Each structure stands twice: as structure tokens, then as C-alpha cells.
Amino acid sequence: MINPPKNDRYQRQISLKELGEIGQQKLKDAKVLVVGAGGLGCPALLYLAGAGVGRIGIVDFDLVSLSNLHRQILFSVHDIGLSKALRAGDVLEQINPDIEIIVFNEKLSNDNAPDIFKGFDIVLDGTDNFASRYLINDACVILKKTLVYGAISRFEGQLAILNHPPESKSAVNYRDLFPDAPADGEVLNCEEAGVIGVLPGIIGTMMANETIKLITGIGNALINRLLTYNSLNNHFFELELCQNSETENMIPENISAFKAYNYDWFCATHSAYELDQQDFEKMTEDENIQFVDVREAGELPEMTDFKNIKIPLSVLKDQIPDIHAQTIILFCQSGKRSASAAEILSSYFGKSRKIYSLKDGIAGWQKTK
């Protein structure tokens, strides 16, 4: 059989005069990473691969399950129990063997994000939780990547191109829009809230469309704007985003600060948490955190390894006004008194502060050193 000319594959889009051969070449040169091969990621991946984006990365650690199939259109019943990233890679390969597909069958973390992101220019966020969304945003800002953001809740979807152009000082990022992660139960995920498969299909497809517009330079891409779509009444609502001076310092300054940041805590579901020694160690370097020694005066060993203030548990209630930081870490000898202190502060501050108690106290921490 004679192979058809390669251009046949893209003939229908090349014949758009706005796109043409030049646009097709731009697509071929583009490197796009899709985080999450789920409801948003599947349609986005499908169209990006079809359009001929030259390098496509897929990050997902999850396995296909039956309840995914109504919206995660790359998978079939034969895939249940298999890796989403690997299966998505196989399907895309069948659709377009002319492009490079790189599969990351792992959970995105602040440890692996810098390595994964470096091979790409544009990152699509199709994840399903806030910890990942803040992590991806911060990684895009630090590593200078354009972020195509999509998210859904029940019958509504949001879409935006953020941090673009990535070198620009005026680029808007996700934290400019939403500086703080919502508290537990404030926002339900798809599992809890429910979703009709079409909605992530629409928003994921729009993410691919915005990505193609961005790469080829056609039309008005949704740069620094947020689009909301309501699938029940077909209302679109678009608004202009702007930088937020208050959030400027919230993003880790460099890769090492990024790696030390704990996104699960930032998006912590409770106001008071127990910290293990390893995580405690990481946080001692963060100057924005207030460390409070709740042991009584004169107890040893004195803690000089990191900056801390002393407020014994017996007088904590009266001295709460001395605690100003948004994130507070309490410690004592064994972790018992600091746990009580965390309860006191937690009932005082509610969810307005992040409060932690060092597990097993400084006795446990010193053992690990």
C-alpha cells in the first residue's frame, strides 16, 4: 500500500488560511504537558494529539475505573485497572504516531515537577484537587511555563490562560485570583458533587482549543482572562484578571524553596494538624512560620536550632494575641502538650490560621537528627 502524503493528516486544518503550513509547523514545534488524564485531560489530549502538537507529555498516577468511563473518553472497559497515563499514551500513539508522546506514570509532586516540566513550554492543568493546582501554578511561575487552567464544579466550568507570557512581569497567575486554598468541605470534588461527562468534555476541549490558538497565534486566546461556562443555561461569563500585590510573596522564590513547600498542608483540610519530624525539619527554614515552645519556663533542652517564641501551655490562653503568623507550629517535649495547645488555638482562630503540633515533640525530633 502506498502511504498517503503526511500532510493529509492535517490537510483539513492547514487549509484554514489563518493556520496554514506555518501554523502547522508551530504546532509541530510545540511541547505541551497535560497533568491529569481525567475528565479534562482526556479530551484535551485527544485534540492536541490530533492537531499534531509535536511533543505531548501525560502525567497521571491513577488507574482507570468503571466510574471514569462516562467522561474520560480515552478509556474503555478493557482498560479498567490499568494505568491512565500509559493507556492514554497508547491511544494517542494510535491516533497520531507522528508525534512524540512522553508518559509520566507517577503522581506529580514538588520533587518531580521541575524535572517533568522542563521538557515543555505549556502546561495544561486537568487535575482534580487544590494541592495539585497550587503546585502546578507555582511550578509554572518558577519555571516560566504558560499555564492553561481548566476546572469544573457540578454544572459550571472555568477556563483561563495564566502566567503568559511566562517571562512577563505583568503575567497573572492562579494565586492572583485565588490566594488561599479553600477549607475542607468548602468545595466538593467530582466524586462528592457529581458531574455529567459532557462538561469536562467541553472545558477540556476548550483547553485544547486555547492551547492551539496560543501556539499558532490565531484568534484571541484567553490570556489573563477567566471564562466561566454554565452548562445548564449556556451562559458564558468572562472577566479580566489582574495581579494581586498581596500574593506576590506567597509563591516559593526558587526551585529549592518550591521543593520544601508542602502543598498538602497549604490545602490542609483541618486547621490543626500533627507534623511528623521530617516535615517539621523542612518547615524550620521557613521564616514566615511562627514556632511556639509551649513547655514551662526552664525546661530543657533549650531550642536554639530554629527561631521560636516561648509561651507555656499554662498561660497560652492569655497570650494568644502574641501569635501573629498565619502558620503556627507548636512543640513541647513529647507532643502531648503541643497537641492540647493546638486545640486551644484551633478553637480560637478557627480556620483562619494553619496550626500544627510537632508529633512526639522535640524528643522525637532530636532522635531523627
Next chain:
Amino acid sequence: MQVHLTLFGQLAEITGRKEMILQDIPDSETLIKTLNDMYPLLANTKYAIALNKKVIHENTILSGDNNIALLPPFSGG
């Protein structure tokens, strides 16, 4: 000042309304306080505020046409 308010996502569920009109609101901070008094659950909910389709971060005087939208973050994917 009169304010025409549009609420998105779970904010519409908390208030039971997608839109409402409020009177005598001089600035955006007063608007938030008024809403928190009317719907205490809103006080613990995070959202972005847009005035005439532009996101605002600081207290803003409301004059003339005031279409305000409150948008919560979504996490689903």
C-alpha cells in the same frame, strides 16, 4: 449605591440565588459585610470579586453601574 450581584458555583447554592440586587452599598467591603450578615456561611467561603468584569483585590468605591460577580475556585477535573 445599587449593586447587581451575580453568584457562581457553590455561592449560588449557599445563598439560594444566582443573582440579587442590593441597595445602599458604598464600597466593596460593605458589600462583603452585608452579604456575610445575610448569609453567615459566606464568611468562611473563599471567592474572587469582580467589578464590571474586572477582578478587584482591594476595597473599591462603588459608583455608577455596579455589576459585581463573586466566583469561587473550582477544583474538579
